Amino acid sequence: xxxQAHPRxxxxxxxxxxxxxxxxxxxxxxxxxATTANFAQGPWGGGFTVMWLQQGAAQIxxxxxRSLVVALLVIAADLVIGGGLAYWIARRDxxxxxxxxxxxDLPLAVPGIALSIGLITLYPALRPSGTLxxxxxxxxxxxxxxxxxxxxxxxxxxxxxEQVATTLGASRLRILRSLTAPTALVSSIQVxxxxxxxxxxxxxxxxxxxxxxxxxxxxxLFDAYSTQRIExxxxxTVIFLAVLVPVLCGFLxxxxxxxxxxxxx
Amino acid sequence: xxxxxxxxxxxxxxxxxxxxxxxxxxxxxxxPLAVLVINAxxxxxxxTSEQRGLTxxxxxxxxxxxxxxxxxxxxxxxxLSAVVITTLVGVPLAVGLRxxxxxxxxxxxxxxxxxxxxxxxxxxxGFFTIVLIGRTGLxxxxxxxxxxxxYGMFGLISAYVYFSIPxxxxxxxxxxxxxxxxxxxxxxxxxxxxxxxxxxxxVPQLLPAIVETAGTAAxxxxxxxxxxxxxxxxxxxxxxxxxxxxxxxxxxxSASGIVIVLALVVVAIILLTSLAAGAFRRWxx
Numbered sequence: 001x002x003x004q005a006h007p008r009x010x011x012x013x014x015x016x017x018x019x020x021x022x023x024x025x026x027x028x029x030x031x032x033x034a035t036t037a038n039f040a041q042g043p044w045g046g047g048f049t050v051m052w053l054q055q056g057a058a059q060i061x062x063x064x065x066r067s068l069v070v071a072l073l074v075i076a077a078d079l080v081i082g083g084g085l086a087y088w089i090a091r092r093d094x095x096x097x098x099x100x101x102x103x104x105d106l107p108l109a110v111p112g113i114a115l116s117i118g119l120i121t122l123y124p125a126l127r128p129s130g131t132l133x134x135x136x137x138x139x140x141x142x143x144x145x146x147x148x149x150x151x152x153x154x155x156x157x158x159x160x161x162e163q164v165a166t167t168l169g170a171s172r173l174r175i176l177r178s179l180t181a182p183t184a185l186v187s188s189i190q191v192x193x194x195x196x197x198x199x200x201x202x203x204x205x206x207x208x209x210x211x212x213x214x215x216x217x218x219x220x221l222f223d224a225y226s227t228q229r230i231e232x233x234x235x236x237t238v239i240f241l242a243v244l245v246p247v248l249c250g251f252l253x254x255x256x257x258x259x260x261x262x263x264x265x
Numbered sequence: 266x267x268x269x270x271x272x273x274x275x276x277x278x279x280x281x282x283x284x285x286x287x288x289x290x291x292x293x294x295x296x297p298l299a300v301l302v303i304n305a306x307x308x309x310x311x312x313t314s315e316q317r318g319l320t321x322x323x324x325x326x327x328x329x330x331x332x333x334x335x336x337x338x339x340x341x342x343x344x345l346s347a348v349v350i351t352t353l354v355g356v357p358l359a360v361g362l363r364x365x366x367x368x369x370x371x372x373x374x375x376x377x378x379x380x381x382x383x384x385x386x387x388x389x390x391g392f393f394t395i396v397l398i399g400r401t402g403l404x405x406x407x408x409x410x411x412x413x414x415x416y417g418m419f420g421l422i423s424a425y426v427y428f429s430i431p432x433x434x435x436x437x438x439x440x441x442x443x444x445x446x447x448x449x450x451x452x453x454x455x456x457x458x459x460x461x462x463x464x465x466x467x468v469p470q471l472l473p474a475i476v477e478t479a480g481t482a483a484x485x486x487x488x489x490x491x492x493x494x495x496x497x498x499x500x501x502x503x504x505x506x507x508x509x510x511x512x513x514x515x516x517x518x519s520a521s522g523i524v525i526v527l528a529l530v531v532v533a534i535i536l537l538t539s540l541a542a543g544a545f546r547r548w549x550x
Contacts, residue, residue: 011361012358012364015357015361016375019358019378019379019430022430029393043406080285081285083282084283085282085283085287100287103290104294109528109535111488111490111527113504113524114527115294115298117508117511117517118298121300121521122296135289138293142286203387203388207494218388221392230395230399230401233395237392244384248384
């Protein structure tokens with residue numbers, strides 16, 4: 001290392017710390033606000049309390065459960081539907097494949113509220129049951145699932161192995177189970193993590209689609225932000241993060257454990 | 266190479282597995298977009314106070330109404346300046362992080378922290394701004410002029426910077442990883458100053474990736490609703506008015522017109538930046 005390089009190391013460290021503080025500070029402040037009796041009097045003004053957390057948990061608890069169920073449904077659908085679609089696109093370097101890819105990437109270019117307004121005007125009948133919500137989440141998450149799965153399924157090594165297995169007389173199901181699925185395992189974990197984060201926090205379509213009696217967690221948060229005390233909004237945010245972050249960490253650990261050694265850092 | 270590609274390798278009936286996805290894309294992606302366009306032209310669904318009939322008025326209102334035009338301007342100012350600020354900080358940071366990791370320092374904590382906001386919904390990012398610089402915000406206690414700043418331009422831009430950090434720095438980290446840092450080292454050896462070497466040797470190589478990343482991030486920021494909705498008390502952004510048209514005024518056609526214009530703006534940002542990135546790539550080659 002030359003002596004010249006050191007100042008930059010220092011400035012990188014400083015910038016990282018500054019951005020880290022920028023990202024971490026509001027999270028810490030929300031934790032403070034959630035445990036403060038009266039936030040208008042400053043941090044822990046009026047004393048420390050868990051009252052808001054209890055009240056917030058009672059309000060957002062059922063919505064968190066619903067959001068978890070929806071996220072699991074969307075993950076399962078994305079793996080099956082996205083898996084099939086990714087396989088087809090990956091093995092077909094055709095115009096049809098490229099057009100379908102463009103079609104599926106639509107939600108990346110068109111803002112979520114635009115598609116949501118279109119969806120509720122087109123399918124009002126699917127709204128009360130929550131079907132439209134789940135289908136909307138599938139639509140919004142599929143481009144991310146495809147972006148991860150298509151390159152994996154396009155791997156020339158996998159294609160060669162599948163051809164060898166076919167030549168040797170293995171059945172389609174057998175090839176899928178013992179060759180294709182294991183190869184796509186790490187990508188699938190990546191997809192599950194991404195889809196979970198997007199679905200669990202999705203606000204645009206949840207705002208329009210769900211009836212008020214069966215709200216999703218992000219809608220509950222927004223409702224608390226606009227109609228209730230800042231302490232309750234903070235408490236519900238803390239509880240939301242306490243569910244979201246461990247699940248994401250779980251997926252990260254799983255991905256790391258299942259990654260082939262050469263891919264580990 | 267070609268032997269293992271192409272239609273021959275796809276077993277028959279693979280399209281059956283692809284069908285559900287394509288149906289969802291058509292029925293729940295393309296169809297609502299078409300309906301939105303029809304509504305926006307006044308010949309589809311209309312609200313109780315809206316006249317049915319072919320018109321461009323629902324689209325052009327964004328440019329003829331001073332209120333909406335101002336909000337479109339706000340959306341562009343907030344989205345673009347947040348992404349520019351994040352990029353200005355992000356490029357040297359991404360290069361620095363690569364050098365740090367090559368020098369044997371761990372960067373996992375930094376990378377984790379920089380990625381975290383991508384999992385947070387926009388409404389939470391908006392709320393964070395209120396907790397810090399809202400009327401009773403924690404930072405506002407220390408710096409009184411910041412009280413209520415959450416709802417002004419400063420608050421919105423800060424919130425959108427927070428929102429954009431993972432969306433800008435993540436892809437830039439990937440691009441920097443593939444970068445040749447030797448020209449910069451050579452420039453330094455030949456006596457160029459640190460920033461001169463960085464700007465003349467590294468930035469040009471990275472320019473296509475910078476423009477592309479910034480374009481994608483700006484598109485997400487300009488089209489985003491959650492953060493803008495949470496901070497809508499002061500400066501209002503265009504997506505908030507689109508939603509209010511529907512939920513408060515029940516004006517389906519007007520709301521459709523506004524979101525179509527919003528979508529066109531977002532698509533224009535993506536197209537322009539990817540064209541610019543392509544031009545830079547050809548120019549560099």
